[in-house]
Amino acid sequence: MSLLLAAAETGQSASPDMWASVLHGLSILRNIAVIICLASGLFFVLAGTFGVLRLPDFFTRLHAAGMTDTLGAELIMLGLIIQDGFTLLSLKLLLVSFFLLMTSPTATHAVANAAYQAGLKPLIGRYKAPSPTDIKEEA
């Protein structure tokens, strides 16, 4: 990048190794974007996992799982698409993320509806996680 700027200042035309350095700079930018997408996607998947473990009942846990399905999966897909650029593989990844967006709410609704029909009563009202001191007193 800096080589190209220097060439622009001195009025020279860009030589092949200047273009190579531009491409190198772009690939670093792309890698940074990919890492940001994958890391934030993994963060949402991790947060969803924590939610499934911590939340009190079946219906509230569904919400945490929904987090993994939407932003978690989509950000990871976006990262992979940026990594691959404009190729056929990216198109297939785009299709996969589209199908995820279509099927995951259908599956979640089916599971929630089945639980409700079977008579599982959802927990309603305020809920607070027990603090470690409360647990000690009980024991």
Place this chain on the structure above:
Amino acid sequence: MFRYSLILAIALALYWLSLSGYYDNGLLLTLGAISIALVLFLCSRMKILDDETVPYLHTPKALSYFSWLFKEIVKANLQVVKAVLSPDMEVSPTMVKIPSSPNTEMGKTMFGNSITLTPGTVSVEMSEDEILVHALLEDMSDPAGFTEMADRSAWSVGEIQSPKLEE
């Protein structure tokens, strides 16, 4: 009828081409064309060539709807992450009945799926004119908050001309 079979043929051909990736192998292209023709024949025999099976005309509207929905998904995700990761994890699960204003089956499906897709709200049961929604946080269960989503999903399947936007 002919219009829908043409659209379906084009959509299936694009889908086949994007999944296969072999464009110079005559045998594979022929087999692909045969499979598309077979699907078209089956669809016309089952008499399901209609707007519901071939919804590709709604693609532009659906794309603009999805870009709006994605913003909502990000907002809801951040709310749920905050609730789940905070140490005392204050949640207030609620069940609420939301009037489902879209009239067509497709509009209802779009609306119900959008509710489930946004984290923090799950559509539990659908009836003729209502959707039973389970919400993780109490302030997500306000029925007024769902009217814009209902309007926009009805618009995205071509049910109403312009959504009543509250900007």
